Amino acid sequence: MLLDVIELSKRFGGLSALSDVSLSIAAGEIVGIFGPNGSGKTTLINLVAGIIAPSAGRILWKAGEIQGQRPHAIAAAGVVKTFQNPQLFLELSIYDNVAIASHLRLQRQFGLSRLTELLPWRDTSQRVQVADAIDRVVALCRLEGVRDRTAASLSYGQEKMLGVAMAMMCEPELLLLDEPASGLGEDETRTLEEVLRDLRDCGTTLCVIDHKVDFLARIADRAIALQQGSVIAEGAPGKVLRHPRVVEAYLGRQHARA
Amino acid sequence: MLQLLVGQTLNGVIVGTLYGIIALGVTLTFGITGIVNFALGEFMMIGAYVTWYLFDVAGLPYPVAIWPAVAVAAGCGFAADQLLFRFTRNNLINGLLVSIGLISIIEAAALLLWTTTPKDMGYVLSGAVRLGGMSLPKMKLVVFALLAAVMFLTYAALSRTWIGRAAYAFSQNPEAAMLMGVRTQVLQSTVVVYSTALAGFGGALYATLYSLEPSMGGLYILKGVEAAILGGIGSLIGSLAGGIILGVTEAVGSIYLPSAFRDAYGLIFVVAILLYQPSGLFGAER
Amino acid sequence: MKALLWVPFLVFPALVQSNFILSIFIFSFILAIAAVSFNLIFGFTGQLSMFHAAAFGIAAYITSLTASFFHVSFWLALLPAIGFTILISLIIGSICFNFQLRAFYFAVVTLAFSELARLVILNWNSVTNGTLGLMVLDKPFVWAPGAGLIKIDGVFGWYFFSLAALIFTVAVCSLVLGSWIGRCFAAIRLNEDLAQTLGIDTFRYKLLSFTLANTLAAIAGSLYAFYTGYIEPNYLGINQSLDIISMVLLGGRSSILGPIAGAFVLTGLPHMIDLSGEARAILYGLVLILTILILPQGLIGTLASWRRAA
Numbered sequence: 001m002l003l004d005v006i007e008l009s010k011r012f013g014g015l016s017a018l019s020d021v022s023l024s025i026a027a028g029e030i031v032g033i034f035g036p037n038g039s040g041k042t043t044l045i046n047l048v049a050g051i052i053a054p055s056a057g058r059i060l061w062k063a064g065e066i067q068g069q070r071p072h073a074i075a076a077a078g079v080v081k082t083f084q085n086p087q088l089f090l091e092l093s094i095y096d097n098v099a100i101a102s103h104l105r106l107q108r109q110f111g112l113s114r115l116t117e118l119l120p121w122r123d124t125s126q127r128v129q130v131a132d133a134i135d136r137v138v139a140l141c142r143l144e145g146v147r148d149r150t151a152a153s154l155s156y157g158q159e160k161m162l163g164v165a166m167a168m169m170c171e172p173e174l175l176l177l178d179e180p181a182s183g184l185g186e187d188e189t190r191t192l193e194e195v196l197r198d199l200r201d202c203g204t205t206l207c208v209i210d211h212k213v214d215f216l217a218r219i220a221d222r223a224i225a226l227q228q229g230s231v232i233a234e235g236a237p238g239k240v241l242r243h244p245r246v247v248e249a250y251l252g253r254q255h256a257r258a
Numbered sequence: 259m260l261q262l263l264v265g266q267t268l269n270g271v272i273v274g275t276l277y278g279i280i281a282l283g284v285t286l287t288f289g290i291t292g293i294v295n296f297a298l299g300e301f302m303m304i305g306a307y308v309t310w311y312l313f314d315v316a317g318l319p320y321p322v323a324i325w326p327a328v329a330v331a332a333g334c335g336f337a338a339d340q341l342l343f344r345f346t347r348n349n350l351i352n353g354l355l356v357s358i359g360l361i362s363i364i365e366a367a368a369l370l371l372w373t374t375t376p377k378d379m380g381y382v383l384s385g386a387v388r389l390g391g392m393s394l395p396k397m398k399l400v401v402f403a404l405l406a407a408v409m410f411l412t413y414a415a416l417s418r419t420w421i422g423r424a425a426y427a428f429s430q431n432p433e434a435a436m437l438m439g440v441r442t443q444v445l446q447s448t449v450v451v452y453s454t455a456l457a458g459f460g461g462a463l464y465a466t467l468y469s470l471e472p473s474m475g476g477l478y479i480l481k482g483v484e485a486a487i488l489g490g491i492g493s494l495i496g497s498l499a500g501g502i503i504l505g506v507t508e509a510v511g512s513i514y515l516p517s518a519f520r521d522a523y524g525l526i527f528v529v530a531i532l533l534y535q536p537s538g539l540f541g542a543e544r
Numbered sequence: 545m546k547a548l549l550w551v552p553f554l555v556f557p558a559l560v561q562s563n564f565i566l567s568i569f570i571f572s573f574i575l576a577i578a579a580v581s582f583n584l585i586f587g588f589t590g591q592l593s594m595f596h597a598a599a600f601g602i603a604a605y606i607t608s609l610t611a612s613f614f615h616v617s618f619w620l621a622l623l624p625a626i627g628f629t630i631l632i633s634l635i636i637g638s639i640c641f642n643f644q645l646r647a648f649y650f651a652v653v654t655l656a657f658s659e660l661a662r663l664v665i666l667n668w669n670s671v672t673n674g675t676l677g678l679m680v681l682d683k684p685f686v687w688a689p690g691a692g693l694i695k696i697d698g699v700f701g702w703y704f705f706s707l708a709a710l711i712f713t714v715a716v717c718s719l720v721l722g723s724w725i726g727r728c729f730a731a732i733r734l735n736e737d738l739a740q741t742l743g744i745d746t747f748r749y750k751l752l753s754f755t756l757a758n759t760l761a762a763i764a765g766s767l768y769a770f771y772t773g774y775i776e777p778n779y780l781g782i783n784q785s786l787d788i789i790s791m792v793l794l795g796g797r798s799s800i801l802g803p804i805a806g807a808f809v810l811t812g813l814p815h816m817i818d819l820s821g822e823a824r825a826i827l828y829g830l831v832l833i834l835t836i837l838i839l840p841q842g843l844i845g846t847l848a849s850w851r852r853a854a
Contacts, residue, residue: 049741075743087738089731100731104743106724117723170743294648345837350648351592352836355793358786359836362829366822476782480659487652518667525656532653533643 001060002027002205003048003079003174008057008067010043017043018229020057025174030196030206032220032237034213036249040229041209042084045176049081050074061174076104078173082166082180086159088151094162095147098137101169102130108171134169141165141195157188164195168204175199177208181215193219213241213250225249265392266509272398274505275405279460280482281489281497282409283453289429289492290449293346293353297338298457298482299475300364305331305458306465306474307372310379313465320382324462331458332451334364339450347446361475368472376469383466401463406498408459413494425449429492477521484528490538499540504528549801550711557703564815566699572804572811573706574767577713579791579803581760584717586789587797588726589753590733592647594655594785595636596761599629601780602661603762604769605672608680618684622766629762633755641750655782662780677776680769702771709767710804713760717800720756729753790828794835796842805843 003025010018018040025031035041046052048059050071059067066074089097106114110126117126138147141161146154151162160180167175177196181189189212196219200206210216216223216237223240225233233243240246280298287295305327312323338360346353383400386393416422428435428445436442464474481504489500504524511523531538557566582596603625611621636657640650665672672678684696686705696705720726728749731739736746769775778784787810795806810831814824839846 051737051741070745071740072743072745075741080743081741083738083741087735087741089734089738091734092730096727100727100739100744101742103724103728103731107743114724118719118725166738166742342833342837352840354592354651355789356833356836359829359832362825362832366825366829369822369825483652487649516667519663522660522663525659529653529656532649533639536643536646536649 001025002062003207004058004060004063005044005048006058006060008044008047008059009055010040010047010052011055016229018047018054021226021229021231023224023231023234025205025207027173027205028200028203029221030200030208030219032216032223033207033209033226034211034216034223035226036211038228039226039249041211041226042178043229044226045081045178045207045209048074049079049176051081075170075172076107078171079176080167080170080172080174081176082160082163082178084178084182086156086163088159088162088166090152091150093148093150094138094143094154094165095134097151097162098134098165098169099130101166102134104170105133106130137165137168140168140198142191157184157191160184160188160192161195164192168199172204174205174207177206177210179210180208181210181212189215217241261392262513263510265394266513267506268392268394269398270506270509271502272402272505273509274485274502275402275409275498276460276464276478276501277481277485277504278409278498278501279405279456280478281485281501282412282494283456284479284482284486285489285491285494285497286449287453288486290425291343291353291446292348293343293350294357294483295343295450295453296354296357296479296483297360297364297475298453299477299479300361300368301331301335301454301457301475302461302464302478303368303470303472303475304334304364305461306470307368307377307461308458309462309465310377310470313382314377314379320466324459327462328455328458331461332455335451335454335458336447338454339447343450344447365472365475372470372472374471374473376471378469379465395467397466401467404463405460408456409494409498412456416494421445421448481524484524487528487538488531490540493538493540496538496540500538503539550707553707557700563699566703568812568815570699570702570706570771572808573703573710574764574771575788575791575811576804576807577706577710577764577767578761578788579795579807580710580713580717580800581757581764582788583792583797583800583803584721584729584760585753585757586792587802588721588733589729589750590647591750591754592651593754593757594651594782595633595658595754595758596788597782597784598658598661598780599633599758599761600765600768600784600788601665601775601777602632602765603629604765604775604779605665605678607766608678608682608769608775609671611682612680618682618766618770622763625762625766626759629758630755633758634751637751637754641747641754655785658780658782658785662777665780666777672777675777677774680773680775682770684770706767706771709763713763714800714804716756716760721800725749725752790832790835792842794831794839794842796845796848798841798845799848802842802844809843 001024005021005023007020007022008018009020021044033041033044047054047067050066050069050073053068057067058065061077061079066077089100106126109129114126138144141164143158143161143165146158154162164177164180181192184192196206208216208220220237223235223237224231225240225243225246227249232245232249233240280302283298284294287293308327308330309323312318312326313320342356342360343353346356383397386395387399416425424435425445427438428442432442485500485504486497488503489496507527508520508524512520515523560566578596578600585591585593606625606628607621610616610624611618636654640653666674684705685693686696687693694701696702721729728739728744731744732746732749739746765779791806791810792803793806794809795804796802835842841849
C-alpha cells in the first residue's frame with residue numbers, strides 16, 4: 001500500500017469534519033472519493049497534503065508517518081494536491097507557473113549542484129533539462145497553445161488544467177485532485193479524463209475527489225463514498241453507486257427503499 | 259514602595275486610556291476600511307494644538323475650546339479620507355504608505371505653524387485628590403473618566419444602533435452588507451472621520467496634561483497600534499484593555515528596569531502576544 | 545547588454561567638475577544599495593520588513609567601532625558587522641517566519657525589533673555615545689594593481705568605490721533573482737499557500753531573502769558611515785526605513801534597477817531645490833502619496849509598461 005489512512009479524525013471546534021476514516025491506496029490505481037457537500041472530502045485531502053493537522057489518527061506514506069508535517073515536506077515526499085478553486089500565480093505566464101513548480105524536480109535531479117546556477121558563468125544545461133520537462137508537462141495537459149499567456153487570462157477549464165500541470169511538474173507518486181471536474185463542461189471533462197488516464201499510464205497514482213458521480217464512475221478503478229465525515233461504502237464504482245446507503249445519502253430515503 | 263507601585267499603576271492606567279482612544283481609532287479603521295491609518299497620531303496632534311490655541315491664546319473656556327478642536331481634526335480627517343484613503347481601501351500596504359506621506363505633510367505644517375518649541379497649556383483644573391497616601395491630580399482623573407466614557411459610548415452605540423449593526427455586518431461580509439442596502443462608501447468615510455475625531459478628542463485632553471510638540475503624534479500612533487494589537491484588532495473593548503495594559507506595563511516596568519527603555523517593554527510584550535496569540539487578548543482573527 | 549547602462553556613470557566624473565554634484569551621486573549610490581537590497585525582501589518576496597534601516601544602522605556602528613577600537617582596516621571591520629547582521633537576521637527571521645506572521649504583523653514585529661535596536665544604541669552611552677553620535681575618522685583602503693594601496697578619501701575615490709559597491713550589489717541580486725531562488729521568492733510573493741504545496745519551503749526562502757537583504761544593507765550602512773564620517777542613532781530610526789521604502793516605491797518595485805532611480809530622485813531632489821526642512825518634508829510626503837496613487841509601478845515600472853504597450 002502506498003498510502004494508509006488510519007482512523008483519521010478532524011474536529012473544528014465543536015464540528016466533527018472527519019470521524020475515524022480509514023482507507024488505503026495502492027500504487028497505480030485511480031481511487032475516486034465522493035460524497036455530498038460537507039462529507040469531509042476536502043478535509044481529508046487537506047489532511048493528507050499537510051495543509052491542516054489531524055485531531056487524531058495516522059497517515060502512513062510508504063509506511064512512514066506523515067500526519068502533521070508541513071505541506072512542502074509532504075510534497076517533497078511525493079504527495080501533491082491540486083486546489084478545488086485553482087490556485088495560480090496570476091501575474092505570470094503559464095510557462096512561468098509550471099517553471100516555478102519545477103522546484104522539487106530541480107532539487108531531486110541536481111541537489112546542491114543547482115547552486116551553480118548562481119555563478120556568473122552559469123551552466124545552463126540544468127535549465128535545458130528542466131525546460132524539456134516543462135514542455136512535456138505543458139503538452140500533456142494540452143496547454144501548449146497558451147503557454148505564453150498570463151494565468152489570469154485563462155478560461156476556468158484551462159486554469160484547472162494548469163493546476164494539474166503544476167502538480168505534475170512536482171513528479172508526484174500520488175496526485176490528490178480536489179474536484180478537478182467541477183465547473184467543467186462536457187468536452188473539458190472528457191479532456192480531463194484523457195489527461196488523468198495518461199498520467200496513470202506514466203506511473204502516477206491518482207486519488208480523485210469529486211461529486212460528479214458519472215465522471216468518477218468512468219475514471220476510477222475503486223470508489224470510496226463518504227458521508228458526514230465517515231466512510232459508508234467502498235469497492236468497484238458501479239457497486240458503490242448502487243449501495244443503498246450511498247443512494248440514500250445522495251437521493252434520500254425514498255429512493256433507497258425503492 | 260507599595261505607594262510607588264500603586265501610583266505608577268494608576269498613572270499607567272490613565273496614560274493607557276490615551277493609548278486606548280487611538281487604539282480604538284486604529285481598530286475601527288482597520289475593521290471597516292481594511293487599512294491601518296498611521297496618521298491618527300497627527301490628528302491627535304491637531305486636536306491638541308487647536309485646543310491649546312483656543313484656550314491659551316484665544317482665551318476660550320476649556321469645555322468650549324474642545325469642540326472646535328475636535329471638529330478641525332475631524333474636518334482634516336474628512337479631507338484625508340476623500341483625497342487619499344478613499345483610494346486605498348483594503349490595501350494595507352498602500353494605506354500604510356499613504357498615511358506615512360500624510361504624516362510628513364501634517365508634521366511639517368505643524369512645525370511651520372508652531373515650531374518645535376514645546377507649548378504648555380495653562381491649568382484647566384488644578385488641585386489633586388488624596389487617595390490613601392498619594393495625591394492624584396484631578397485633571398488626570400477627569401481625562402481618564404472622559405476617555406473611558408467616550409470609549410464605552412462608542413461601544414454601546416455600535417452594538418445598539420442601526421449604524422453600529424451595519425458596521426458590524428460590513429466588517430463580517432462587505433458584499434452581503436452592500437446587497438442589504440448598507441451605504442458602504444458612506445459607512446467607510448464615517449468611520450475614518452469618527453476615528454480622527456476620537457484622536458482629536460484625545461489630543462484635546464492630552465493638552466491638559468502634557469506639553470505639546472509636533473512630534474507627539476508619532477509616539478502615540480505607535481502606542482495606539484501596539485495597544486490595538488494587544489487587545490485584538492477588531493475588538494472595541496480590547497482597545498481600551500490593550501491601552502491600559504500597555505500603559506501599566508510601561509509604568510510598572512520603569513520602576514524595576516531602566517526607564518530609558520520604557521518604550522521597549524510594551525514592544526516586547528506586544529511581540530510576545532503576537533507570536534503566541536495573534537488574535538490579541540480579546541480579538542477574533544479577521 | 546544591461547552592462548551598457550553603467551557606462552555613463554563611469555565617465556560622468558570626467559564630464560562634471562562639481563564636487564557637489566558628485567557627492568550627491570555618492571550618497572545616491574550608497575542609498576541605492578540600501579534600496580535595491582530592500583526590494584529583495586519587499587518587491588520580490590513580498591514581505592514588508594521594517595528592519596532594513598536597523599540593519600543599515602547597526603552595521604554602521606559595528607564597522608566604525610571595530611575599526612577605531614581595534615585599529616583594523618575597513619574590510620576587516622566589515623566582517624563582524626556582516627556576521628552580526630546575518631546572525632540577527634536569522635534570529636529575527638526565524639521568530640517571525642516560524643510563527644507565520646501575516647504581512648501586517650510581520651511589519652509590526654520587525655518595527656518593534658528595529659526600535660529596540662535603536663533604543664539600545666541610543667542608551668548605551670559608554671560604547672555608542674548615545675544621541676551625540678560618533679565620529680568616524682578612518683577611511684577604507686583598496687589595493688589596486690600598479691598603484692598599490694590607495695586610500696579612499698575625497699570625492700573621486702568615493703565615487704568609484706561606491707559605484708563599484710552598487711554594481712556588486714546589483715550583480716548579486718541579478719544572480720540570485722535570475723535563478724530558481726528568484727522564482728521561489730516570486731512564488732512566495734504571489735501565492736504563498738500554492739508555493740508550499742509545490743514543495744517550496746517558504747520559511748527557508750523568506751529567511752534567505754530577509755538575511756541577504758539585511759546583509760547588503762549592512763554593507764550600505766558601513767559605507768555610509770565611513771563616507772559621512774559620522775553616525776548617530778537616527779540611522780536606525782523609522783524615518784530612515786521610510787526613506788528607503790519611498791525610494792523603492794518611487795523607482796518601481798518590480799525591477800532590480802528601479803530602486804536606483806528612486807534613490808537618485810529622493811537623494812538629489814532635496815539638494816537641487818533649495819527648500820527649508822519643513823518644505824522638504826511636505827514635498828517628500830506629496831511625492832510618496834502621488835507615487836502610490838498615480839504611479840503604483842514607480843517611475844521605471846511605468847516606463848517599462850509604456851514600452852511594452854507601444
